[in-house]
Amino acid sequence: MRRFCLPFVAALAIAIPAGAQGDFIVVQSTTSTQNSGLYDAIVPAFTAGAGIEVRVVAVGTGQAIRNARNCDGDVLLVHAKAAEEQFVAEGYGISRADLMYNDFVLVGPAEDPAQVGATDDIDAALAAIAGSKAAFASRGDDSGTHKKERALWAHAGVAPEGDSGTWYRETGSGMGATLNIAIGMGAYTLTDRATWIAFGNKGGHRILSEGDEALFNQYGVIAISPEKCPTVRADLAQGFIDWLLSDAGQAAIADYRRDGQQLFFPNAGR
Amino acid sequence: MQGFGDAFGAAFALIARFDTDLVEIVGLSLRVTLSATLFACLIGFPLGALLAVGRFPLRGALTVLVNALMGLPPVVVGLVVYLMLSRAGPLGTLGLLYTPTAMIVAQTILVTPIIAALTRQIVADLDAEYHETLRSMGAGAGMRMRTLLWDGRFALTTAALAGMGRALAEVGAVMIVGGNIDHVTRVMTTAIALETSRGELALALGLGIVLMILSLALNSLAMGARVGAARMAHA
Secondary structure, X not given: OOOOOHHHHHHHHHOOOOOOOOOEEEEEEOOHHHHOOHHHHHHHHHHHHHOOEEEEEEOOHXXXXXXXXXXXXXXXXXXXXXXXHHHHHOOXXXXXXXXXXXXXXEEEEOOOOOOXXXXXXXXXXXXXXXXXOXXXXXXXXXXXXXXXXXXXXXXXXXXXXXXXXXXXXXXXXXHHHXXXXXXXXXXXXXXXXXXXXXXXXXXXXXXXXXXXXXXEEEEEEXXXXXXXXXXXXXXHHHHHHHHHXXXXXXXXXXXXXXXXXXXXXXXXXX | OOOHHHHHHHHHHHHHHOOHHHHHHHHHHHHHHHHHHHHHHHHHHHHHHHHHHOOOOOHHHHHHHHHXXXXXXXXXXXXXXXXXXXXXXXXXXXXXXXXXXXXXXXXXXXXXXXHHHHHHHHHXXXXXXXXXXXXXXXXXXXXXXXXHHHHXXXXXXXXHHHHHHHHHHOOHHHHHHHOOOOXXXXXXXXXXXXXXXXXXXXXXXXXXHHHHHHHHHHHHHHHHHHHHHHHHHHO
C-alpha cells in the first residue's frame, strides 16, 4: 500500500512547499471592497512600506462580524454602523473609525416593469416595485447591504418578507451572486455602487434610483480588542488602521478608479 | 452576455500568459488536493479493508455510516472544521484557520469516506474470490487485508482518483476554512467563485477550463502509472 501511494508522495514533493511566514494580519471584510478591486489597488503600497502582509477574508458584513467575534481576525472592515458600534460596545473592538463612504443604488432591467423611472426618491421606487409585484432580488444574508435594504423597505412602509418566494426573492448569497441572479431573472436589486461599477456581467441592467440621502453607505474600520482576543496581532492591526486613516491611506482610497469613476470617498476623522 | 467563446479565449490567454498568480493558484490547488488525497488514502484503504474482512460488532452499521458520509456536503465539513479551528474553538490555539493546512484537513475529512467506501467494496469482492485460498494458507485478518489491498491496487487507483476528483472540485469547504486569501489560500475553485461574484463570467469559466485540463492531466498520469505497473506485474 505504501508503494501504491508513491505517485502521490512524489506529486507532493514537487508541489510548492509552505512559504516563510512573515508578519501578517487578517482582515475580516465586507465583499464590496474586495470585489471592486480596492484592496488590490491600495494594500501593496502599505505592505511595501510597513512590511506587513494583509490577508483579506471577504465575506458578508454579518459573517465578518461573527468571525471577528470568534477572534478569527485582527481588523474588521465592514459597512453597518449600528452593528459595528454594538461590536465595540460589547468589548470586541477597541474603537471604530469612519473610513470612507459611497452610496447604494437600485439597479433593474432596462424595461423597468415597475415604472420606477429614474427617481432619486428610494421610498417611491421601492413602493412602485412592491405595488407592481415586480421581481426583487434581496441578499437575504444579513450583510451590510441586506441590513440597509431592510431599513429602506421599512422606511418605505413595505413589509416584503411576507411575499418571500413570490416577487420578493431572497438569494441568501453575496452581492456578486445576487447581481448575477437579478440579471438572470430580470429582477431589481440594491447594490453598493462600487460593486456595481466594477461588475462585469451587467447585462441590460442599469441604475434606476440613486442619490437619495438614505442610500448613504458608510464604511468603518475597527481594531479587534486584545482583551477579548488575546491572540490578536494588535500592534500590526493598529499599524494598518493608522495607515488607512492617514493622509497617505486616504489618498490611496480616493485615487482608486474604475472606468474613470471614483468608487470610495475617504472621510476619516470628519 | 459573455459566451463560451470568451471563456475559451480567457482560458487560452491565461495559459499563454502563464501568469505567476495562476501558477501559484494551480500549485496550491495541487498541494492541498494531493495532500488531502494522500492522507485520505492512508486512512481510507486500511479502514475500507477492515470493514471488508474484519468481523466485529456494528460492522454493518459502520459500513452504512461510511457509505452515507460519501454524501457529506463540503459546506458542512467546512463549518465543522471552522468551528474546531476557530480561535474560539477547541483547537484554536493551533492557529491553523485560514492556512493551507486547514484546507487539507477539511478535504481529508471530505474524501476519506469516499475512498474507504470504495475500498471496502473492492476488497470485499476480492475477498469473496480468494477467501478459501487465503484461509487454507492460514492467513490472519491483517495478512488478508494487506494481500487483498495489494491485489486490488489497480482498482484502488480508481478509488483514489474518485476521492481526488471530489477534493479538486469542491469549493464549499476550502472557502470557509481557507478564506480565499490572495497568495495564501486561494485555489482554483475559490478563484472561480470570486470571479463569478465579480461578474467576470468568461474569466471564471476560463479558470474552470484550466481546472479541467489539470484534472485530465492528473488522471492521465494515474492511468499511465497504472498501465505501466500492470505491464511490469505481468512481465
